[in-house]
Amino acid sequence: MSEPTTGKQVDTQLVYAHGIAALITLLIAITFGILVSLQFIAPDITGNSLTLGWGRLRYAHTQGIMFGWLGNAFFAFLYHAVPILTGSQVTSKRVGRWLFAIWNFAVMVPGWLLLLSGVSQPLEWAEFPLIIDLFILISFGLAAVQFLPPFFKHSLEKLYVSSWYIIGSLIFTLLAFPMGNIAPEFVPGAAGAAISGLWIHDSVGLFVTPLALAIIYFVIPAATGRPIFSHFLSMLGFWGLFFFYPLNGTHHYIFSVIPMEAQLGAIAASALLGVVVVIVVTNLLLSLRGAGIFPKNIGLRFVAMSVVFYIVVSLQGASQAQMVFNQTVHFTDWVIGHSHLAMLGFATFAGIGGILHAWQGIPSARYNSSLLNWSYWLLLGGISVMVIDLTIAGILQGQVWQSDVSWLESIRVSKPYWLVRSLTAIPIAAGFLLLLLGLVTGPIGSRKLSSENIIANPENHEVKPVTIDAGHQNGKRGSGLTMSYLVASVAGIGFFVLSVALLGIWPAKVLNEQTSALAPQHPLPLTNSEERGRKIYAREGCAYCHTQQIRYLQADVNRFGAPTLAWESRFDYPHLMGTRRIGPDLSRAGNVRTEKLALRAPVFSSRSRSTVHYAGLCRPI
């Protein structure tokens, strides 16, 4: 194994740059999110501005979190970890500068400006418009060029699990990203939704989760000074995740018109994914033994809590994919609680842990333990309350929708929960502010690292390289090396292709057949005005409050009517099926009221400006 690096090969400048960029984009992204949450309780808070309309802000929030915050945070960590894992430098500083510049100034800044100007795609987790997608793809390409070659200098057998996750993530995101962001523009309706569903999960499962796990698997041994509990379990977990994650995609559209076989496959894969995560988390928790869940080392503390969040959110996910629960909680705030538990809990805590750990390796960086400590508790408190609050709200909403009570009841019932949710913005925003301050104020110097090691190992003052002696046989280099790369690549790519085939291509074929059989002979496309209206609907985020899929469930049938058939959305490029209901489904919204003014009135006036007097105007459906 290569000699332990002393961290000199780490490009601390790029770690620092991406770390700061991560925190700044985070603060911007959560500002968008806070405004969005306030609009639930005070819809007029941004006045008449379309630029600060709910939909556009929502798009800016999710893309800001995924690409701005997590993207930068992961890059910061990669600059720290890759040289240490491989003993080699990353490819080039120049590539690094380009990557930083493009990511932040050709993706994030113009991306936000475009979203707020109404240039966007109404696709969950893929809202940036195509031009920005192009720059994201270029950036992922650059990242692959920057971070992958160091791994390939060494044999696969010697790769630590974090390395596997890094390689897997960088390669698979390159495959999944175009699928999720570009393909739905060319595949309409429910078939496009199936592909969207794949991206919604792959973005979390093949981009965010592997890099978060890479951080966790790295920080735990590095901070505790001990190897992880079991390399075998870690590899079992790795392959399990890369196999099952992509097969989960269709669980975002349960009870929709997407073929039931695909849905059931995804549901089964979701349950099995839960099992795999139990294995992974067991390994991680055992690796933390001695350090406990609240270690003194703050970076490790964030990472430890991230592990807790991970098991909770994964078991939650595995459960909510089951039809029994899904029929009630689908489209509700439960889902928002889930996504925040995953992104704000699991991924963000891991990302913070990675940055804090990497910070300690930057000789010139400041590090304010006290502020960071506060940050941890504020964030933990804030997100816990937020998630519990939204989960309860979701259950209540689901129950109202299953009864025959008016839709408005679900709004009334939710209001106190939306208020509490907005209040959690206070500790959360404070926590993130303190995080940024904690990284730019306080004493300078990386000696912080050793003084915060919590395992009684006082002679262990340097960052230990993560060496692997994990029971792999040492024989058969050469052909074994090539062989193992080949097997790994074929398997990995094979899993991805399998998921796209099973949950994307096959359902599309079946849906096409159904459409051919059932659709009216002479299609009635939209007029030019209606087509323009559709684009307005898409850009203002209407599809994020209203679905256009009546589910194959009695509760939906009772409220809305006959479930939507595939052909009814066959001209929707891209689809507007929706994954969330704050307002009711709109599949059959036409023809309910006279157009003359009655429908315009709710579009014009807000329900909150009304006290109760306007409630009649905004009568749902």
Add this chain to the structure above:
Amino acid sequence: MPAYAALFDGSPDRPKQEARDLVAYIESLGRARELAWPEGDLLGREKAGDNKWAMMSLESPILNRNPAKTQRGEEYPLLSIVESNQIANNLWLDNCAGCHGENGRGDGPAAKWLEPMPANLSEREFSLEKLSDVLWNGVHNTAMPAWRDHSEENRSLLAAVVRGFSLPQSSNEISEETLETGSSIYKKHCAECHGDHGDGNGFAAKQFPIVPSNFKSERVSMKESVRILKNGVKGTSMAPWGDRLTESEIIAVSRYIRQFFEKDDHAEAVQ
């Protein structure tokens, strides 16, 4: 539901092109299936084969179950006579006052944007049948939606509130002469829409998007009646008659149509 006032030029009756487009799009949702229904679904059932999920959709007896969707000429459940109370008043404020006004005078904040305007309920008396019908079916092709997602109890309470708004009206007494004048004008000009017996079922009525008033179930005050005859009802097919009928003719026919009103036993009981 947030506001999108930026798509308008100051009020809902001054939409910019974007507002027109957006509303046009929303109005198109579900249209294709609705137009193809029911034959399309019937045909589909043959072709769907053994796909039980598609059949669940194709065999739905009602295509569009929006509880607000207006219906014309459909059956409705009869409401009960109840006393108005605080709950009823809150229901009114929450759901109706925005258009009909706090006191049912058709002067709610939204009223000026609607065509036809919300009815002035204080100048009208309704039979229980009429209230039951309107609350269950809405008024087709007007902004008055249906309220089927409200319980029978709630709808009965709202009916009680509406009854409470009615101002006392003049008696139905009518002299022979007025009766004759009124009757002949009615037969000549009104019956073709409002029906020979004032039930809104004239032979021309079917063509109109909005059903003509049924005087058997709705008694309009003299003041309101005269106003309508002079000015028509904007947004409906009721034209102004102020330039075709004299003042006394208008009064005569207004008195005449009051004869059609069939007093509910229930309406009487409340009075």
